[in-house]
Amino acid sequence: MAKGIDPVKLAAFSTEALKKVGVPAGDAKITADILVAADLRGVDSHGVAHLQPFYIKGIQEGRINPTPNIKITSNSDTTALVDGDKGLGFVVGYRAMEEAIKRAKTHGTGWVTVTNSTHYGAGAYYAMMALKEKMIGLSMTQGGKGVVAPNTRGKGIGLNVLSVAVPSGKNAPWVLDMATGVVAGGKLEIAAREGKSIPEGWAVDQDGKPVTEVKDATGGILPLGGDPAHGSFKGFGLTMFIDILCGVLSGTMSVPEKSGVRGAPSPGGTGHCFGAIGVSGFMPVNMFEAGMERMFDALHNLPKAEGVDRLFVNGEMEATTEENRRKNGVPLHESIIQNLKDTAKELGVTYNL
Amino acid sequence: MAKGIDPVKLAAFSTEALKKVGVPAGDAKITADILVAADLRGVDSHGVAHLQPFYIKGIQEGRINPTPNIKITSNSDTTALVDGDKGLGFVVGYRAMEEAIKRAKTHGTGWVTVTNSTHYGAGAYYAMMALKEKMIGLSMTQGGKGVVAPNTRGKGIGLNVLSVAVPSGKNAPWVLDMATGVVAGGKLEIAAREGKSIPEGWAVDQDGKPVTEVKDATGGILPLGGDPAHGSFKGFGLTMFIDILCGVLSGTMSVPEKSGVRGAPSPGGTGHCFGAIGVSGFMPVNMFEAGMERMFDALHNLPKAEGVDRLFVNGEMEATTEENRRKNGVPLHESIIQNLKDTAKELGVTYNL
Numbered sequence: 001m002a003k004g005i006d007p008v009k010l011a012a013f014s015t016e017a018l019k020k021v022g023v024p025a026g027d028a029k030i031t032a033d034i035l036v037a038a039d040l041r042g043v044d045s046h047g048v049a050h051l052q053p054f055y056i057k058g059i060q061e062g063r064i065n066p067t068p069n070i071k072i073t074s075n076s077d078t079t080a081l082v083d084g085d086k087g088l089g090f091v092v093g094y095r096a097m098e099e100a101i102k103r104a105k106t107h108g109t110g111w112v113t114v115t116n117s118t119h120y121g122a123g124a125y126y127a128m129m130a131l132k133e134k135m136i137g138l139s140m141t142q143g144g145k146g147v148v149a150p151n152t153r154g155k156g157i158g159l160n161v162l163s164v165a166v167p168s169g170k171n172a173p174w175v176l177d178m179a180t181g182v183v184a185g186g187k188l189e190i191a192a193r194e195g196k197s198i199p200e201g202w203a204v205d206q207d208g209k210p211v212t213e214v215k216d217a218t219g220g221i222l223p224l225g226g227d228p229a230h231g232s233f234k235g236f237g238l239t240m241f242i243d244i245l246c247g248v249l250s251g252t253m254s255v256p257e258k259s260g261v262r263g264a265p266s267p268g269g270t271g272h273c274f275g276a277i278g279v280s281g282f283m284p285v286n287m288f289e290a291g292m293e294r295m296f297d298a299l300h301n302l303p304k305a306e307g308v309d310r311l312f313v314n315g316e317m318e319a320t321t322e323e324n325r326r327k328n329g330v331p332l333h334e335s336i337i338q339n340l341k342d343t344a345k346e347l348g349v350t351y352n353l
Numbered sequence: 354m355a356k357g358i359d360p361v362k363l364a365a366f367s368t369e370a371l372k373k374v375g376v377p378a379g380d381a382k383i384t385a386d387i388l389v390a391a392d393l394r395g396v397d398s399h400g401v402a403h404l405q406p407f408y409i410k411g412i413q414e415g416r417i418n419p420t421p422n423i424k425i426t427s428n429s430d431t432t433a434l435v436d437g438d439k440g441l442g443f444v445v446g447y448r449a450m451e452e453a454i455k456r457a458k459t460h461g462t463g464w465v466t467v468t469n470s471t472h473y474g475a476g477a478y479y480a481m482m483a484l485k486e487k488m489i490g491l492s493m494t495q496g497g498k499g500v501v502a503p504n505t506r507g508k509g510i511g512l513n514v515l516s517v518a519v520p521s522g523k524n525a526p527w528v529l530d531m532a533t534g535v536v537a538g539g540k541l542e543i544a545a546r547e548g549k550s551i552p553e554g555w556a557v558d559q560d561g562k563p564v565t566e567v568k569d570a571t572g573g574i575l576p577l578g579g580d581p582a583h584g585s586f587k588g589f590g591l592t593m594f595i596d597i598l599c600g601v602l603s604g605t606m607s608v609p610e611k612s613g614v615r616g617a618p619s620p621g622g623t624g625h626c627f628g629a630i631g632v633s634g635f636m637p638v639n640m641f642e643a644g645m646e647r648m649f650d651a652l653h654n655l656p657k658a659e660g661v662d663r664l665f666v667n668g669e670m671e672a673t674t675e676e677n678r679r680k681n682g683v684p685l686h687e688s689i690i691q692n693l694k695d696t697a698k699e700l701g702v703t704y705n706l
Contacts, residue, residue, distance in 0.1 A: 075461070075633060075634045075635060075636075076460060076461025076462075076631065076633070076634035077430065077431075077459075077460040077461050078430075078431055078460050078461040078462045078634065079461040079462060079630075079631070079634030079635055080635075081635045081636060106430075107429060107430040107431050107460055108428070108429025108430050108431040108432040108464070109429075109431045109432060109462055109464055111461070111462055111630060111634075113635055136597075136598075136602075149652065149655055149664060150664075151657065151658050151661040151664050151665075152655040152656060152657055152658055152661075152664055153655075153656040153657065153658055154655070154656055156652070156655040156656075157652075164590075164594050166594075166597055174593070174597065176587075176590035176591070176593075176594055178584075178586075178587040178590060181584075182578070182583050182584045183583075183584065199582050199583070201582075201583050202583070207659075208658050208659070224577060224578055224584050224587055224588070225535070225577055225578065225584075226579070226583060229552050229554075230535050230536075230552070230554050230555070230579060231531075231534075231535045231536065231577050231578075233667065234529075234531040234577055235577070236667065237517075237529035237531060237667040238529070238591075240527070240529075240648075240652075240666070240667065241517050241519075241529055243648070244489075244519055244527065244645070244648070245489075247644075247648070248641060248644040248645055248648055249489075249630075249632065249635050249636070249641060249644075250635070251636055251640065251644070253647070254644070254647065254648040254651065256648060256651035256652050256655065257647055257648065257651045277432075277464060277602075278429065278432070279602065280428060280429070281428045281429035281431065281432030281464075282428065282432055282433075282434045282466055282602050282603070283428075283434060283602070283604055287604065288601060288602060291600075291601040291602075291604070291607070292597070292601055294606070294607065294610055295593075295596070295597070295600070295601055295607040295609060295610065298607060298609035298610045299502065299509070299510075299593075299609050302502055302505040302506075302507070302509040302609065303505060303506040303507055303509075304504065304505055304506065305504050305505055305506055305561050306560075306561070308504040308505075311502060311503075311504050311505055312504075313593070314586065314589065314590040314593065
């Protein structure tokens with residue numbers, strides 16, 4: 001790990017790089033901010049590590065449209081369907097979440113589904129956009145075909161994502177940011193990079209047998225719950241619920257219908273779903289936030305397991321990491337720094353990090 | 354198991370019994386229909402087995418108000434907060450879901466939170482009320498304090514419930530009906546009744562040690578995922594998300610704040626949350642249902658695990674059970690039949706099942 005990198009400079013650098021491949025300045029800034037926000041919160045698997053390999057390369061190879069014509073169709077007061085025109089998922093997602101919030105301001109709640117989008121990075125950012133309006137934000141996306149459904153063999157369903165953010169008064173915002181598998185794909189990538197084995201119960205081979213080496217995990221990650229006796233039909237159900245909202249209710253294909261081959265043409269692209277629920281539609285905001293504070297206090301006061309000092313409520317760990325990294329910079333693996341330097345050279349951007 | 358009981362007669366009997374303890378005829382019928390619907394779908398733990406022990410006794414002992422004054426406050430087009438006045442959760446839930454659907458008809462979506470309610474039985478019924486309007490229905494409730502949060506000791510959080518129903522064209526409706534623990538509490542009750550041990554990974558003792566006997570499961574059921582390495586912070590997060598919507602956004606206490614003692618006075622009672630999302634706010638209903646049919650087909654066509662003939666998509670197993678039980682009657686355990694006979698005698702209702 002090198003010394004931490006200034007997040008403001010990191011976002012400015014990423015913005016310049018994206019502009020060089022044809023992304024308009026405003027859209028480049030949105031994308032860079034969302035990438036760096038993931039790095040700040042410790043979601044390293046969804047930060048600038050992906051800038052070149054996923055997004056710049058995706059634009060260069062024509063899979064991502066740098067100047068999309070994002071179209072919004074609305075059939076009711078509180079709902080909209082957005083066609084992302086294969087734009088950067090960040091830009092499409094940002095606009096779609098803005099639409100959901102706009103509807104919630106007028107009518108109490110807003111729901112937007114998205115088709116023809118691409119990978120949108122870490123989902124929590126969009127959900128957290130609702131916080132400044134004192135709304136509960138939801139963000140969901142189809143993930144790659146990486147999970148094995150219960151009682152089947154092989155990767156058949158999506159590593160889908162649910163993110164929720166809730167205004168929480170004096171506490172860090174309550175934020176859930178989860179993939180619907182036992183683990184996120186990023187954890188397998190990290191184990192592979194570090195040459196470590198993985199715990200039993202994460203993944204299986206083609207025959208459905210448990211594996212402990214990433215190279216053997218050809219049959220997919222298990223759905224949350226693991227096996228049917230421990231709730232895998234719940235993980236399967238959550239996975240498909242997200243797919244229904246993101247994939248079916250947007251007119252995109254559901255993940256099981258897709259080829260699952262990375263880089264293969266995918267009619268409909270990636271689907272997302274965003275929601276905004278205004279707290280004030282139910283009760284005064286200060287009353288709600290007082291309730292969240294009581295909830296946090298009650299959780300913090302639960303008796304701890306042996307050797308545990310503190311229970312981190314969902315979102316608290318990431319907020320602590322963000323506070324630290326805003327002060328001390330974002331630590332990036334040297335392979336990522338090298339990739340950013342190479343990208344700077346290739347695109348003719350000054351490397352000043 | 355005795356011969357199956359006619360579900361129509363079972364509902365009529367339950368209605369009469371509820372009327373005898375002061376529930377108005379219409380409310381008694383709603384309650385009875387929801388109880389029998391659970392028995393028909395194979396959710397035996399939430400059917401007429403609970404009629405006397407939970408509900409009739411609850412009314413007799415003053416915990417449940419048979420003639421509640423249900424009040425509805427609405428602060429926006431699409432949201433409402435319902436005060437259930439400690440009425441039967443079935444009646445309160447039914448009215449609240451009707452309000453959500455009403456809002457969705459006019460504005461696309463509707464969301465209703467509920468305070469001061471009581472146990473509402475099986476959650477899927479309310480979610481499924483949205484199906485006839487071609488809406489996606491959601492129903493959530495706080496459960497008892499029965500789950501141990503990750504890194505803590507003892508029962509600290511709720512065995513909360515998420516139910517979702519989706520119109521699915523020619524298929525049985527897609528229905529997710531899950532508690533956020535590794536298993537529902539009913540499975541432990543069944544194991545205890547049958548004198549069977551439980552699989553490791555379901556529950557722990559006061560020190561957090563894994564147990565395989567129900568009598569030792571004093572520390573609570575594990576959250577979905579089991580332990581932190583296998584996603585228990587996701588199960589914890591889902592549990593608290595439901596608690597936030599049902600408990601905090603309704604002005605009820607969150608479960609961690611409650612005593613957790615069955616029958617103890619609980620200010621705020623039980624909280625629920627209901628949602629209705631109109632499909633036509635996004636796309637024509639027939640297009641959506643065609644997408645659901647393709648999704649079901651793709652799932653059914655996944656390669657099966659060894660020894661498995663068919664993948665049951667969430668809701669298909671219950672629909673199959675319902676079809677069978679509508680034809681052949683509802684099988685009830687003899688202890689439940691005896692309880693119904695005793696109840697008939699106590700209340701002066703004719704037992705004719």
